[in-house]
Amino acid sequence: MTSIFYVECDAVHQNHFVFDIPEGHDAWLLVITQTPAQFWVDGQLKEYPAHCAVLFKPYQKIYYRACSERYINDWIRFESDEPFVTDTSLPPGTPFPLDDPEYCHKLFQLLVAEHSFQNDYRESSINCLLRTLFNKLLESCVQEDISPQHYPLLKLRTAIHNHPSHPWTISEMAKIINVSPGYLQLMYKKSFGLSCMEDVIHSRIRLAKEYLRHHLYTVAEIADRCGYRNVEHFCRQFKQMTGSSPKQFHKRREGIPADLTELGYKSHS
Template identity: 45%
Template structure:
């Protein structure tokens, strides 16, 4: 059977959030992010996109932190000797589940059940956890491959917003059609690929405006905008402020 020790659903933290346990927990930890986050994997810190899942086994290093202004996730600390947990093929490494919203709803049900603590709770908890882990593996080989490629593509977008991203370029990287890319990207991340590029560019620009002395034009170029007026229009559309207004207003608050 499985026993939940603690569970958190829809938990929010600020940009300073860091969770660092060099020796891990003495139980299992499963988490599902809602926002991009940094994870320490294979000896280095890397940013992974929103809706990344990770299963940390007992007594193994755990490190993850906010990578943007807000960090949100669901998490479960639990004991288990069940094969579907112990033999889970991806441990200690973030991956992208096929149906993250479905998984979130199961975690929500688990949180409710954990709060109830009635005589049927153990059986229901066991059933819900088995469904959760089955859903996490509900991916055929080809889908796993394309899901991994999508995650890698998004990581590249997040790390290099200055590149001249286009639907054509992204589709060519994955060797699929542009229409198919747009469909699976939206299904996977709940945002179109180009809107994701724009969102990342503006987020990057906000960070540079807040934490550097670069001029607005320099920030625009670093964020991937060769047309400065276009940068101003998109920045204001998303933030309701011009870049200069954003820099001045955040300076006043801090």
């Protein structure tokens, strides 16, 4: 069972902010920073960059403070007997960088919302969200050093996934994060395992599959909605990615055998 005492997103503090609880809380405290901060770790005060997480166990010394004009964080104080909390391998009291801070921030927003509700499903929802958050924290914790370029790259990738139909070019993407085109391609592949243009193509084909599953647009209309100015080019990339043409993919979705179409069967679309 998990109970939240308090949870807050985007908590803003001035540069004189200090949080000092020598004996710790009688509950767990999870903090995710949006700005740089100083934490007491291994007997000394150390500065950590933005987008770090730190988990304090019950009765563990807590000390952190602002080290810039403003300090902003998300935080949650809670009690839990769930093994994913009590047996976690997260380093207690030691900040570590987050691989995807925006994802964790959204989970915090959902936790804030669920905590404000009063219904029969509240406890179950909170437990699921917290479990997901801890899983994400564990993913980050085992990552090797996260470079400063990681977060601009992550924002760029989110923009690509959210707007695949945009006429993306390598030079434009490099300009967005203020690096050279060559460096962008090197870092993007190193961070995500594929090139930035491959990611654009993956996102466009993923969107095209959704249109083919759930809409009655023509292939030409889908190509245009997915950012292709040439239908043949779209069909060629779609087949390379999926193993079938857009029309074949659509027919399979409707359960129409391909050989029946050659006998004169036509779908309603």
